[in-house]
Amino acid sequence: MPESPVVVAPPPDDQLNLGLRTSALVAMIVLVALLTFVPVASNDVWLQAKLGELIVENRAIPHTVLFPFTWVRDNPFNAHEWLPSIAFHLLDRAVSHEGLLFVQGALGLALFGLCTSLAVRLSKSMGAGLLLAALAMVVANFRFHLRPELFALLLMVALLHLLYRYRSSGNRRALLWSLPIAVLWANTHGSFLLGPGIAAIFAIGEGLDALRRRSAAARPARWRAAWAVAAPYAAVSVGMGLASLANPLGLGLLHFALTLSASEVTKTFIAEWVPTLSKSFTGRLPFAIFVAALAVTLGVVASLRRRLGVTDALLLLAFGLLAFQRSRFVALYGFIAIAVCARLIGAGPHRPGWERPLLAGAAGVGAIGVALALQFGNVWGAFPYAVPSNNFTxxxxxxxxxxxxxxxxxxxxxxxxxxxxxxxxxxxxxxxxxxxxxxxxxxxxxxxxxxxxxxxxxxxxxxxxxxxxxxxxxxxxxxxxxxxxxxxxxxxxxxxxxxxxxxxxxxxxxxxxxxxxx
Known part of the structure; x- marks a missing residue:
């Protein structure tokens, strides 16, 4: 008779690590689900669904305000979010307004998945990646409504994936994906200028780092080397800027994006446009979370400062300054911070002994977050069954x-x-x-x-x-x-x-x- 195969049990350490990975991942997914699977509360989605209906029916984008009964109905309307408007209309028709809860939650899980993938790849640690991705989601949660901004966040993280992947692989063909990202972004949300801006930061930062690394070489050789490193990122920046002109407003969209925040009324009356350090925002939970994220970022940077590159510093500086301008920009900071922190963590020697505590920490943080969300709701007090809003009863x-x-x-x-x-x-x-x-x-x-x-x-x-x-x-x-x-x-x-x-x-x-x- 043939001998029975010998089944070798996995080492206890592997079983423990698998259990920790599973526990950490499940805890974080449940936490993100509680943060994002909540009833739709944004008043913008009503308007965008109606605009999407008109665009589909008339096969044309409205160019005036249209709806009010006063003289203002003939004012020009910058329909810069026309593409999500169509999506919201079709989704609303397919799943009903109540079903949009699941669309919003699915976008939340997709964003968390992109963040986790980016942070794990850069940090070379699942535990660190989960913790950082969860931090970004919590920082942004106060603005997590079903709005075109969610698609913009997905596109921004996708662009970070692209730029960091090129940084490690040198595959220039992959950078061509920045062009469809730019077109989608420009037809989705007014933050599309962040795309060329991020690529420009990479061009400047990587170029200066190349200069610094070749400090002993002759000046012409140093500048040629710096340009060789910076040029692909610069091309992405210029290419994204040009590609973003493929929108119904053309150059007018650029003017709109640059002047939107200049309105004094908007800065005074609209909560999302108030200065970050205004009393109306500093007394709220989102500001405390932002401060905590700043502390975590500064802690990682301080402890790993020898690994800090110019690109890292410029990204943190640019988006830190932006976050202190208007409260709505705080949401962007977390996604940039986790990319920088993850890269710093992954730039050093691999330390296998750290992974188990990090996974245990991620599982613990996720469990605590789930308990808090069940008790108090998400960052803006919403539960899967109830949400504070101005929606009609x-x-x-x-x-x-x-x-x-x-x-x-x-x-x-x-x-x-x-x-x-x-x-x-x-x-x-x-x-x-x-x-x-x-x-x-x-x-x-x-x-x-x-x-x-x-x-x-x-x-x-x-x-x-x-x-x-x-x-x-x-x-x-x-x-x-x-x-x-x-x-x-x-x-x-x-x-x-x-x-x-x-x-x-x-x-x-x-x-x-x-x-x-x-």
Whole structure:
């Protein structure tokens, strides 16, 4: 009889490491799922789904603001996010708005997967890679809404993959993938300029590092060597810049991207554009997480400073400065920081003895994160079953769906997008969240209407406003106006907002214009 094969059990160390790897990976995946599989709360997605519907139906991108009932409807509209708008419309039609939760979560897992792959490859450690990837996801989680920005983050991490892979392999053909990345990015989100910018940082940093390494060579030889190293990255930067012109706005998109953050109204009233060090942001959890990420980054850089290259330093400096400009840019910092930290960790000699503690740490951090997310929600307080948002409640949706309800609606700007999604053109808003297209002056007029009764009465009469849809924040500003008490009644109210209707007698009564003294 033939002898039975001898089954050799794997060494205990291998079994332990496999168990730790599995535990760490599962814990981190569950954590990221809890952070990202939450109901869609962004008011932008309503507007983008509607715009996507119009683009698909008309086979053309709207070039004006279009939806409001005032003169501003003819303002130019920079539809720089037209491609995600089509995607959101098709997804909304395929899985319903409630099903978009799974789309948002899938994008979260995809982003985490890209980050983990990048960090593990650069650090040569699964434990370190998981910890760093989770850090980036937590830093960015306060902005993790189903918006075009998510696609931009995926493209940015994909570009980092590409540049670091070329850095290690020297395969220039792989750099050609930067061109489709640039085209997709430019037609997806206004942050597309980051692509050429990152490539330019690599060109400068790698060139200077090459100069430094050849300090003993003659100057012409040093500069030739530096240029040989920098040129491919410079070509990527220029190529991405040119490829990004393949968009419906052409050069106009460049002007839009450079001037978007110049709006004083945006910086004052819109939370995502406030300065990072403003009191409204420094007192929130996302800022504390950002500070912790800075501390981790500085700790890694300080302990491994001999491995720090010029590219590493420039990336951290550029995105650190950007993060301190506006609160929305904080989300970008984590993805750059983990790439730099992972490269520094992986640049030294391999230390097998470190992997087990790192895996155990990743499993522990993941488990603690899961416990915290189950108790308190994600970074902005959302759970898979509930989310803080300005989304309409089901009773409000039913109220607005009445066919007989038609006309112009004066609304809080945050509510305009969902009103458009659900009721346009039967109901037309005064404004939605595209403040860049409406302009600072129009936004300030809308704000002034909430405190100036004579101006509000004139606006209502001029545009035959039949309804108001206001967040409670805005309703308290007008509720004591005599004309509101006499001419309007509450049609419906919930814990978020109020729907006011104009009394029939008020709608038919003549309005006397205010005199010079108001």
């Amino acid at each position: 089901e009773p409000m949706i039913a109220r607005l769906a009445r066919p007989e309800m038609r006309g112009n609606v004066f609304n809080s700007y945050e509510l305009g997008a969902e009103l458009i999604y659900r009721a346009y053109p039967r109901l037309r808003p005064s404004m939605d969240s595209r403040i860049d297209s409406y302009g600072d002056t129009y936004f300030l007029v809308q704000e002034q209407l909430l405190v100036d009764e004579a101006m509000l009465k004139e606006f209502i009469a001029d545009f035959d406003v039949r309804y108001m849809l206001l967040l409670r924040r805005d309703f308290v500003r007008i509720r004591d106006m005599p004309s509101m008490k006499q001419g309007w009644y509450t049609d419906f109210a919930d814990q978020k907002m109020l729907l006011l209707a104009r009394r029939p007698e008020a709608a038919s009564a003549p309005v006397v214009p205010a005199g010079p003294d108001g």
